[in-house]
Amino acid sequence: MKGQHKEVLFGLYNDEEVLMSAIRKANKQHLDIMDVYSPFPIHGLDPLLGLEESRLHVVGFIFGMLGTLTALIGISWIFGGSLMFEGDWPTIFGGKPYWSLPAFIPIIFELTVLFCAIGMTVVFYIICGLGFGVNNPILDDRITDDKFCLAFQTSDLETSAVDNLKGFFKSTGAEEVHTRTI
Amino acid sequence: MSAAVSRIREPLIMGNKNYHQITEDLIGPTEKAPNRMWIIAFTLSVMTFGYGAFSLCWTFYFGIGTWNANRTIGWAYDITNFVWWIGIGHAGTLISAILLLFRQRWRTGVNRAAEAMTIFAVMCAGIFPATHTGRPWFDFFMFPYPNTRGPLWVNFDSPLLWDLFAISTYFTVSLLFWYTGLVPDLASVRDRAKGVRKKIYAFFSMGWTGKAKHWQRHEYLSLILAGISTPLVLSVHTIVSFDFATSVIPGWHTTIFPPYFVAGAVFSGFAMVQTLMIITRKCFGLEGYITVNHIESMNKVILVTGTMVGSAYLIELFVAWYSGYIYEQFAFYNRVLGPYYWAYIGMMGCNLLSPQVFWIKKVRRSVWWTFFISIFVNIGMWFERFVIIATTLARDYLPSSWSYYWPSWVEIGIYVGTFGLFFTLYLVFARVAPVVAAAEVKAILKQYGDQYLGADAKPHHHHHDDETEEIHQEGDGH
Structure with missing residues (x-):
């Protein structure tokens, strides 16, 4: 997987609770969430993303x-x-x-x-995958400040599906929607 | 769902902050050029440290004979200072570990600086026993490693060796805990920085992105580190007290020492946190994050531990009398009324009496009172160690070897130098890293921000609720 470029479509939210309701909606629509990035740990997020308890x-x-x-x-x-x-x-x-x-x-x-x-x-x-000198791709500089990011991988998606995701972001209250290749 | 609105819980974040404002307030100071006050403080600290380094070199060159420590009073000023600094180093881990386990949210305002203080205090403490050995370049002999001297192993039955293990472990674990907590905040600095600065912070923030899974593991790690640090922090000063308690010197050979030392360590540690935090919040304008409520909470800890320590002093006197053992009785008679009576008065006055003013709520919530009492406590706890160590040894079993001890200029120089080292490190830390844990403060904002709690709370009028509605309308409109 390493070295392969991924197309990522992500929306930035201003509040963790808006983000949470967006994730609930995404789960209902069976959208395949790539990841969520936030400035601080959000409680109650793990079950929504289907993350297992850490071992x-x-x-x-x-x-x-x-x-x-x-x-x-x-x-x-x-x-x-x-x-x-x-x-x-x-x-x-x-x-x-x-x-x-x-x-x-x-x-x-x-x-x-x-x-x-x-x-x-x-x-x-x-x-x-963290360590001194490691440079992981950063979707947006404001994620460590006050933005809550919901990301979808769009490399294999058709244009209509991408448009659908963009519509999803708008309907769930994302402040900004961007595309990036990482 | 919105955050619960309570008028009973006291807010911990004042000034109607939002997430971005928190970043500005806490990350911002690392981006500005240092002000004049910082430069003056830093210069003074480095100069003081320089004097300490000179005194250390003097000791290494001419030997321990330049100290006034002598055959009777072999543990004197240096060990007093060692125990004093180690005690100060207890508040950081106590705040970050025990208060995390007890879910005391006010820890978020002070934990970062307190942990830094712990690490720097332990570094200062380490200088004393390392120098006390007389030949510090052979200090690695203290570690058990396969060697050609026999093989001659270290004494695993000795509290002095336990101390080495306890303090090295404590330092390492505190450092890991502190740095792991610091990584997300360093990432915040990185994402705001440009050029070389960005590269430096990118290196030290380890590629942190704020991924959900990483946060989950980060919280787990913090919780388990807190769990294991809690017995660790209690063990460290317990073992320091064993250095004395396992000896057969009257006045040292007491079973009360472990809890009494731990309470004293927490007491002095919190006092030092107060001293530093009151200066820090003033210099960096962090009154909204390190509030009077934080100060009051810490004063309560100081009052409780100070009273525990005070009770221990009184119990010691009682037990010495009750034991019917004349050597024990003499040791305590000598402490109170012997040649070092002034140190005993200082100890009792500063440790038992001075924190009692914190029974009054007004005093507990006064910044000035807190600052003065914290200084008194720092002095009192130094006297306590001096009373235990030097005055006990000054009058041992053999009256012909009784003597009086006063530190030489070299010993004083080393002690003063550790203050220089401590403040140099703290000032550098306060420049390059956020002194308040920004990510943790953001995480409790909706529970403890003053717009949600206390007299200024705005029930039924939440920012985010309004925002959600607006956004929904906007979204529907499109």
């Missing part, structure tokens, strides 16, 4: 567990005294056993949080 929390959990294990296994491997590890350099501190779990808990906790946070954030940027 980012699963990623967070997996990375968190990875952190827990890294800390637990790492410390056990170094200090030994546990069933699995004899210890790289077992040391007694304050008369405590080599493997003293209560003393390890703070570091286990910190590494759980650290791995979870880094893993989840990195995965977030990767799956969204």
Whole structure:
């Protein structure tokens, strides 16, 4: 798909609630919405667009567990005294056993949080295709200001269908309608 | 459906703003040339930081002997300053994480600047233990990595090592949280900018477009980061308190320390947020976004945590007496009436007494009162750490080693220098990025804008409703 140019027809709305009712109308007419862009997250938008719930929390959990294990296994491997590890350099501190779990808990906790946070954030940027220096096509500069954008892909559509979409935008209260190739 | 109109909830966005006006007000300051006040403040900050850097170099060149820290009082000014800065670094994550989980919408006005403050405060804090080691170029020895010295590993049973992990984690997670929240706003700056500026902001805004799916994930990420930051922020100062509580020094060896330190950290952190936000809102004309309601909410937190800390001081005294243990009793007698009685008075006066004026609503809502009390709290919390650290060590078990400590000019220079670093970073931040989270403010506008709430609300007369109607008519007309 990459490298292919897409024709996009998009309407800009002034208010998220007008946009929402436009999306409801589009769903009723079975129009194929390409995407919605907004200056801030709009609540109640996801079910209208049929977006599934994000599974980012699963990623967070997996990375968190990875952190827990890294800390637990790492410390056990170094200090030994546990069933699995004899210890790289077992040391007694304050008369405590080599493997003293209560003393390890703070570091286990910190590494759980650290791995979870880094893993989840990195995965977030990767799956969204975002990152330092990335230049994603921007339909309109005012989308990060005060415009709410509803976009349709029109590459494969006939002129009549495009005109139909333009009529749709007008009837739903779009302030502006533009075409762009991205 | 329109937003609910309530006359009970207090509005958080004043001045009848619309979305575009919010962008103008919050993104606008990054586009203007700095004013004279900023230039003066920046010059002073850099000079102060320069003096701190000089004092640090002096320490590195001549050694720790240039400090007045001595055999009895080994933890002195530097560790006091470390704990003080770390405490200040607690408000940011508390505001962004705990208040997000509790759905306190007033956080949107102050979270961005508070998080920035957290990050800068933790950077300042880190300088002290790093220098305290005496040979900071060997500080990487503190991390457990395979080495040729044995292999000699670090002590995983020691709270000092836990501290290293806690603070590094805290810094990293706060940075990720802050930057992720900043990305949509940097995109706003990018989309208004031209030329080289646009290129720079395009690089840092990571190609953000405001796509629905991205917003969904962004909200998820923020929520989960908030969820894991909440125990994290509590753990950090708990572990700092372990540095003291796990020792066997009377006055340090107390189980009350973790909650008492956390409450104190939140207390001092909010005070520093108040100090900074009152200056920031004035300088950038952000009175419509950081309103008196925000200030009042934070003052309530200061009052609660200040009273908690004050109770802890009194409980400590009671427990010392009740324990029947003469060394503990002496430690506290010495704190109150010993050679450092003035620090104890400063601590009690600033931390326990001064915030009590916030019981009065008028005072809580007064910008001037808030500013002065916030300064008092900052000073008081510094005294608290000094009382705990230096006065305890000045009178230990062995009377022959009793001594008195006062910082040398080098130590004072480093401390003053951290203020320079802190304000330099904050001033740069305030120039290049929006100090209030614009996207988040827009998201709560229809619930908390003054045109929808409070005395000025216009029920049955919503902008967007009218607009919708007009647009529909227009559309039908065509």
